[in-house]
Amino acid sequence: MTEGDHPPKHRLQVVHDIPGRIRIRSPYLGDPFVDTRYLEAFLQAVPGIESVRLNKPAACVAVRYDDGAGTRKKILDVLECPPGEIHCQTYDFSHPPDLTKTIRVALSLILVPFLPMRLRALLTWFTALPILVKGADAILNEGVTVEVLDAGAVTFTLMRRDYFSSNAIVLLLTFGDYLQELTEYKSNRLLLSLYKQEVEWVWVEVGGVETRFPVDEVKVGDIVVCGHGELIPVDGVVVEGAAAINASSITGEPLPVDATPGTEVFSGTVIEEGRIKIRAVRVGSESTTAKISQYIEKSLKNKSRVQTESETMANRLVPLTFGMGLGIFAVTGDIRRASAALTVDYSCALKLCSPVAVKTGMNSAAQGGLVIKGASALEAFSKVDTFVFDKTGTLTQGSPEVTDIVSFGECSQNEVLALAASAEAHYKHPIASAIATASKQRGVPLIEAGECDFIVAHGVSAFVASHEVLVGNRHFVAEDEGIDCSMGEESARALHAEGKSTLYVAKDGELAGLIAIRDVIRPEANAALWRLKSLGIKHLVVLTGDQKEAAEAVKRALPITEIHWNLLPEEKAVILERLKAEGRSIAFVGDGVNDAPALIRADVGVSMPGGADLARQTAQVLLLREDLMTLPFAREISQRVMSVLRNNFRLTVGINSAVLLMALTGLASPLAAAILHNGTTIGLLTYAMRATTLRPQGESEEFHAMPLMRANGGFVNPDALLNGER
Numbered sequence: 001m002t003e004g005d006h007p008p009k010h011r012l013q014v015v016h017d018i019p020g021r022i023r024i025r026s027p028y029l030g031d032p033f034v035d036t037r038y039l040e041a042f043l044q045a046v047p048g049i050e051s052v053r054l055n056k057p058a059a060c061v062a063v064r065y066d067d068g069a070g071t072r073k074k075i076l077d078v079l080e081c082p083p084g085e086i087h088c089q090t091y092d093f094s095h096p097p098d099l100t101k102t103i104r105v106a107l108s109l110i111l112v113p114f115l116p117m118r119l120r121a122l123l124t125w126f127t128a129l130p131i132l133v134k135g136a137d138a139i140l141n142e143g144v145t146v147e148v149l150d151a152g153a154v155t156f157t158l159m160r161r162d163y164f165s166s167n168a169i170v171l172l173l174t175f176g177d178y179l180q181e182l183t184e185y186k187s188n189r190l191l192l193s194l195y196k197q198e199v200e201w202v203w204v205e206v207g208g209v210e211t212r213f214p215v216d217e218v219k220v221g222d223i224v225v226c227g228h229g230e231l232i233p234v235d236g237v238v239v240e241g242a243a244a245i246n247a248s249s250i251t252g253e254p255l256p257v258d259a260t261p262g263t264e265v266f267s268g269t270v271i272e273e274g275r276i277k278i279r280a281v282r283v284g285s286e287s288t289t290a291k292i293s294q295y296i297e298k299s300l301k302n303k304s305r306v307q308t309e310s311e312t313m314a315n316r317l318v319p320l321t322f323g324m325g326l327g328i329f330a331v332t333g334d335i336r337r338a339s340a341a342l343t344v345d346y347s348c349a350l351k352l353c354s355p356v357a358v359k360t361g362m363n364s365a366a367q368g369g370l371v372i373k374g375a376s377a378l379e380a381f382s383k384v385d386t387f388v389f390d391k392t393g394t395l396t397q398g399s400p401e402v403t404d405i406v407s408f409g410e411c412s413q414n415e416v417l418a419l420a421a422s423a424e425a426h427y428k429h430p431i432a433s434a435i436a437t438a439s440k441q442r443g444v445p446l447i448e449a450g451e452c453d454f455i456v457a458h459g460v461s462a463f464v465a466s467h468e469v470l471v472g473n474r475h476f477v478a479e480d481e482g483i484d485c486s487m488g489e490e491s492a493r494a495l496h497a498e499g500k501s502t503l504y505v506a507k508d509g510e511l512a513g514l515i516a517i518r519d520v521i522r523p524e525a526n527a528a529l530w531r532l533k534s535l536g537i538k539h540l541v542v543l544t545g546d547q548k549e550a551a552e553a554v555k556r557a558l559p560i561t562e563i564h565w566n567l568l569p570e571e572k573a574v575i576l577e578r579l580k581a582e583g584r585s586i587a588f589v590g591d592g593v594n595d596a597p598a599l600i601r602a603d604v605g606v607s608m609p610g611g612a613d614l615a616r617q618t619a620q621v622l623l624l625r626e627d628l629m630t631l632p633f634a635r636e637i638s639q640r641v642m643s644v645l646r647n648n649f650r651l652t653v654g655i656n657s658a659v660l661l662m663a664l665t666g667l668a669s670p671l672a673a674a675i676l677h678n679g680t681t682i683g684l685l686t687y688a689m690r691a692t693t694l695r696p697q698g699e700s701e702e703f704h705a706m707p708l709m710r711a712n713g714g715f716v717n718p719d720a721l722l723n724g725e726r
């Protein structure tokens with residue numbers, strides 16, 4: 001799990017510590033989502049602290065204080081567990097990085113050859129100054145870092161009075177920084193723009209009059225009025241009017257859906273046509289868009305193991321390069337080779353490309369209709385070899401229908417339905433909803449029910465008009481409650497043969513009837529499962545609380561390798577533990593309604609769109625669209641991103657080592673080495689972005705249209721069909 005109940009303590013590195021002054025580094029200080037001004041102000045307010053200077057790019061903070069031991073400890077405490085408010089909700093991406101520095105350096109490069117000798121030196125030193133200062137600051141406060149390498153390389157060329165090379169190297173470095181900022185800016189902006197809440201003012205109906213309010217003053221229960229072209233600012237229910245709503249920002253689904261009174265609408269979706277009044281159910285940070293952008297912000301912060309490992313390795317290589325540069329200078333006295341060697345650094349390609357690959361991948365996913373919560377989720381998902389599905393609401397549409405009613409004794413069919421519907425009236429289980437719908441359709445009036453009890457994965461017991469009524473599966477009614485169900489055996493068997501599930505209804509200790517229920521398998525399920533198989537998923541497992549016959553119907557229709565039925569929620573978790581103990585890496589797909597324990601235990605939890613809040617919080621992957629085809633798409637993205645990360649590491653180490661070798665042997669001049677090094681970085685960056693940009697290929701529609709069963713009843717593998725094999 002990525003989240004716990006307690007915020008984790010941040011790891012701190014004290015880089016400089018003399019009485020009265022301390023300098024501390026921690027990765028989170030460089031985090032774009034940390035509000036450093038808030039943190040500065042917070043520290044400033046601690047008694048004993050005199051001044052605070054926070055350097056975001058270096059992820060460092062320097063604090064002057066009154067030299068008391070108590071104050072020093074307080075500083076460390078605050079930085080270790082900073083106040084939660086420092087995590088700003090939305091980061092300001094409104095300012096693109098600035099190219100003027102690069103242009104200034106370029107001008108200097110062009111001007112220098114035309115200047116008299118003295119001025120050449122002056123201008124070149126002046127241009128190089130920011131890099132030299134950064135290097136000096138780094139070596140004093142942080143040790144040998146990339147900045148030190150850069151400054152070293154520039155100093156050496158300056159000492160050789162090679163002004164052209166010096167300017168050219170400074171230009172490459174400045175331009176490289178600019179490119180880095182630009183890509184970060186672009187990928188963050190792209191990702192956040194998908195979910196950003198852009199509304200500031202909304203119309204709220206107060207006492208029949210529409211009044212304008214700032215969006216954060218809207219409260220639950222307010223009636224919000226939205227018209228043509230407007231972004232819906234809250235989650236809520238339509239109470240008046242009609243509209244066509246485009247939900248593509250949330251679900252990725254391009255076609256508008258109709259909203260009429262009673263329809264649930266979500267913040268971040270747009271009204272294409274019409275005008276509606278919405279009763280707000282969730283507002284502000286509770287609403288869907290805000291939640292999704294919080295997920296994304298959290299995700300952006302977390303790094304995969306592969307990423308952390310390669311960055312650590314790259315950092316370790318910096319002093320090594322530095323040592324080699326100095327070593328070759330000491331041995332050969334050749335300042336040119338030394339400065340060429342120092343232009344090489346392994347970390348910049350890795351530090352730059354890995355996050356770009358991850359973010360581009362997440363962005364591709366978002367456009368395909370799902371949220372993957374960050375690098376470690378991508379990593380875990382790429383390793384999965386077993387998919388475990390919940391049945392109801394996941395592989396099936398989750399809106400079951402009552403198909404038949406059988407009655408026994410003196411009860412009529414309508415009476416059986418009335419008893420069941422009255423007992424279930426308060427529950428939200430899909431079965432309860434199906435029964436409610438059926439009673440409404442048949443115009444069966446409900447009877448006032450007294451005390452009701454819902455037993456998870458069993459059924460309901462209730463007092464209806466002073467009769468004791470039981471509704472549930474056979475195990476509950478026959479075995480747990482001891483009711484003689486033999487009368488129903490025959491009808492049940494016939495119904496099961498048609499792929500229907502049966503509910504038993506008992507009245508005052510006797511079986512009153514059976515209600516048959518059918519839930520339809522999602523049309524894309526077969527294609528999605530086959531596609532997963534072709535992407536290397538060996539085991540497809542289904543766990544259901546439903547009965548054997550319904551389970552077998554699913555097994556007949558889909559390419560499933562293993563299925564378990566009649567399960568209680570805890571039993572689903574136990575099976576999952578067993579599969580894990582067999583060494584499998586598991587993704588569990590469910591809606592969290594009766595499978596939360598399993599969802600939490602899986603290596604990757606995948607939550608369905610309408611899932612329970614808990615599921616959405618704990619799952620690492622969220623489907624935003626009711627489409628199982630998004631699963632193989634997510635799998636493809638995760639594998640692609642991981643292979644890019646691995647290739648990046650190999651290429652960076654390989655190419656840079658070659659350049660380093662050329663520099664050390666004098667084959668490459670400092671300028672050539674700098675060009676090669678920076679060229680590699682830019683090339684790898686482009687690769688990272690392009691390789692992780694994937695589009696869902698509109699496969700769902702193609703697959704939907706295809707007949708999924710062959711005439712002889714065998715399976716069709718849609719992949720084989722596409723590849724022309726039959």
Ligand SMILES: Nc1ncnc2c1ncn2[C@@H]1O[C@H](COP(=O)(O)OP(=O)(O)OP(=O)(O)O)[C@@H](O)[C@H]1O
Pocket residue numbers: 390391392393424427429431432456457458459460471472473474502503543544545546547567568569594
């Ligand atoms: N409200 C209810 N009314 C009647 N029977 C119920 C009710 N809730 C559960 N049951 C019975 O218990 C069984 C198991 O329920 P559970 O909610 O665990 O699984 P499910 O929704 O059928 O399927 P899945 O586990 O695939 O999501 C149901 O198939 C049904 O027979």
Ligand SMILES: [Zn+2]
Pocket residue numbers: 458475476480
């Ligand atoms: Zn039981």
